[in-house]
Amino acid sequence: MKYVVVSGGVISGIGKGVLASSTGLLFKTLGLRVTSIKIDPYMNIDAGTMSPLEHGECFVLNDGGEVDLDLGNYERYLNITLTRNHNITTGKIYSKVIERERKGDYLGKTVQVVPHITNAIQEWIESVAKIPVDDTGLEPEICIIELGGTVGDIESAPFVEALRQFQFRVGSDNFALIHVSLVPVIHGEQKTKPTQAAIKDLRSLGLTPDMVACRCQEKLEHQTIEKIGMFCHVGPDQVIAVHDVNSTYHVPLLLKEQKMMKFLSKKLNIGEIDQSALTKGEALLSKWRHLTSSHDKSFETVTIALVGKYTHLHDSYLSVIKSLEHASMSCNRRLKIVWVESTNLEESMKGENLSEYHKAWHYVCQADGILVPGGFGSRGIEGMISAAKYARENNVPYLGVCLGLQIAVIEFVRNVLGIKGSTSQEFDNYKEEDHITPSVIYMPDVDQIKLGGTMRLGIHETKFTANTEWSKLKGLYGGVGSVFERHRHRYEVNPDLIEQIESKGLHFIGKDETGKRMEMIELKDDSHKFFVGTQYHPEYLSKVLDPSRPFLGLVAASAGILDDVLKRDDLNYRGEF
Structure with a gap:
């Protein structure tokens, strides 16, 4: 199993869900089976009792799970069927750990955030990632994990620590991190300082991004990409520019143009893919291109x-x-x-x-x-x-x-x-x-x-x-x-x-x-x-x-x-x- 984590910095609502869905779609166009997990750091068990004005839409799954709206994005882009367990919340994790503590499963030990909460998070991810979610009925090969909220928030700290440990648990060839950050334009100049600060915070927590996805109103200038690469300790090919486009359905094609899959395939050591699966993936890409081009016209x-x-x-x-x-x-x-x-x-x-x-x-x-x-x-x-x-x-x-x-x-x-x-x-x-x-x-x-x-x-x-x-x-x-x-x-x-x-x-x-x-x-x-x-x-x-x-x-x-x-x-x- 290969894991791709999508985190976000600077501000919330930056488009992590669309980027995670688009990344998953591109893996599908390579002929791979993809699944998705959304981590929400709030204490609620699920999104069912939240006002839509508080947290946006409550999305409902086949099994009746009331989950975060981003799971809807995953299903729409990837044509998969997720379960309630594909949405991890702080409430679910703590409930699980407390239930185990009450049953005496920890053999008298003091139950702590590390290692008990962080271990529970990692075990949950590994277990859920194996659930078949498409019409093949087979175990997925790629798991996209979106970490909700903004890195540095107090409530997301246990999840960040769990993911820091998780990269060693699964091995570097099976783990990649994409960090989504904002590049604001002030008086006509693209500012990189917020992204530099976000990456610095992330690295101080033990996570080093393999790719930096930069959200900007306009196309990133070459010197902006070089500056981000230099000060964020990544190569220019690891800086992805995600500027405003006609619709979110163009984002997968925008990422593909910048050879995102070429880098991730090498990082994750993805080997040869079955020809029939590859043909199916190419057909998916062709349909997607046709849809977006027809809509533009x-x-x-x-x-x-x-x-x-x-x-x-x-x-x-x-x-x-x-x-x-x-x-x-x-x-x-x-x-x-x-x-x-x-x-x-x-x-x-x-x-x-x-x-x-x-x-x-x-x-x-x-x-x-x-x-x-x-x-x-x-x-x-x-x-x-x-x-x-x-x-x-x-x-x-x-x-x-x-x-x-x-x-x-x-x-x-x-x-x-x-x-x-x-x-x-x-x-x-x-x-x-x-x-x-x-x-x-x-x-x-x-x-x-x-x-x-x-x-x-x-x-x-x-x-x-x-x-x-x-x-x-x-x-x-x-x-x-x-x-x-x-x-x-x-x-x-x-x-x-x-x-x-x-x-x-x-x-x-x-x-x-x-x-x-x-x-x-x-x-x-x-x-x-x-x-x-x-x-x-x-x-x-x-x-x-x-x-x-x-x-x-x-x-x-x-x-x-x-x-x-x-x-x-x-x-x-x-x-x-």
């Missing part, structure tokens, strides 16, 4: 209004953004997302901030399509309902994801069935004397008190119902009988209203494996371009070269080419995992 734009409640931090919807990007590239369109804070669409804003109200509605009315993503809590719900109503009544393509499906149902129940005041039990504690039927209810099998890891999580089967050949969404899935998608929710559509809703034209075209839980909705109206909702989160399984079908449908309908997309022969959804 596209000039028609499709505008999607993302109506959400965490729009102040776009990372809260990272997988949604990426799924829209994958779909727009597949449709050969330039994507423009207009961010609409759902609260600003509510009638109360007329009195509070009229300009924001008009601005928000202008964005919605001018968009080619409307997307309402997942979320929790009552804030901004009425604005989302208004957006869904506008999409339904004005033939604007609509996709509701998780909460977005529930919003579409609530709107339909209120305005078509005429049950005024109906909403979700998440937002209203109904009383019997009110005589109002809720549109959305608590799932009976979820914990309403303990919130961590108690939702319907992970991959589940959704079966298309009978007589749904008319469904555009089913067509996008290639006409299969069922699909497997990832879930993260604790509420469902009220089964008492299903018959009434369907009698008015909004059909539940997909149900769970028991046939009791509603998973997909679609408006049966030939005149409407696309009105779809999914209780599951299709964005979690979207890949760069294989876009999510509901997102593909939204973008294609918004671009006016859905009929053409439905005729394509590449909609060969596998239907199983």
Whole structure:
């Protein structure tokens, strides 16, 4: 097993995840099997109970693991399926060590950060790195490890020390370190001092980078590269310039142009690769090049209004953004997302901030399509309902994801069935004397008190119902009988209203494996371009070269080419995992 560690310095949010994913992709183009691990130094067990505004999106895996959003990047770039154990947190490590201490596994010794915590980290990495993650079912050959946070932070110290020891544990031929640093441009001059200081801190902790990846707004000048090489104790070929490009999908090609793989292959002593694997890797590289070049040449734009409640931090919807990007590239369109804070669409804003109200509605009315993503809590719900109503009544393509499906149902129940005041039990504690039927209810099998890891999580089967050949969404899935998608929710559509809703034209075209839980909705109206909702989160399984079908449908309908997309022969959804 070969290990490549990606660390970061100077500032956080510098792009370690994209660089780690891109490095892994380049190893795959060489025909190697790649896996990824993300280390997060926070004390939480996982990302499940964090606010999206606190830490960005919570990504969900097949096994129900609620993990850091960077694992989504790895899966999208590398076309692999990771597990909850591929995300290591301080909380997980300490819980494991404390559990062992309580059982007496340490034979009376004083349990300390070194060696017990650091050993637990190394053992975890070695164990998880061997888990098969692709369709070959074989043990990976390369493991990319991203160390979250910034080197020098107090909370990351045990992990840095563990990795310092780990390089000797696995041997120098099996360990490489890439350090990502910032090269700011001040008054037109590229400054190298922050990178020099970051590398100095790293070396003082016992880790010497094999490559320095320099993030900069513009291309690095030759003298900047030489200066960094000289003062950071690396050769010029070990300094990688990662400047701003058209999209993050260009980063792997940018790294390849600078012969990154040539250096790493030599450093890791990678031998001869099987010809069939090499051919497969070359085909992957060819597809990637074609995708990025085609996207660069596209000039028609499709505008999607993302109506959400965490729009102040776009990372809260990272997988949604990426799924829209994958779909727009597949449709050969330039994507423009207009961010609409759902609260600003509510009638109360007329009195509070009229300009924001008009601005928000202008964005919605001018968009080619409307997307309402997942979320929790009552804030901004009425604005989302208004957006869904506008999409339904004005033939604007609509996709509701998780909460977005529930919003579409609530709107339909209120305005078509005429049950005024109906909403979700998440937002209203109904009383019997009110005589109002809720549109959305608590799932009976979820914990309403303990919130961590108690939702319907992970991959589940959704079966298309009978007589749904008319469904555009089913067509996008290639006409299969069922699909497997990832879930993260604790509420469902009220089964008492299903018959009434369907009698008015909004059909539940997909149900769970028991046939009791509603998973997909679609408006049966030939005149409407696309009105779809999914209780599951299709964005979690979207890949760069294989876009999510509901997102593909939204973008294609918004671009006016859905009929053409439905005729394509590449909609060969596998239907199983």
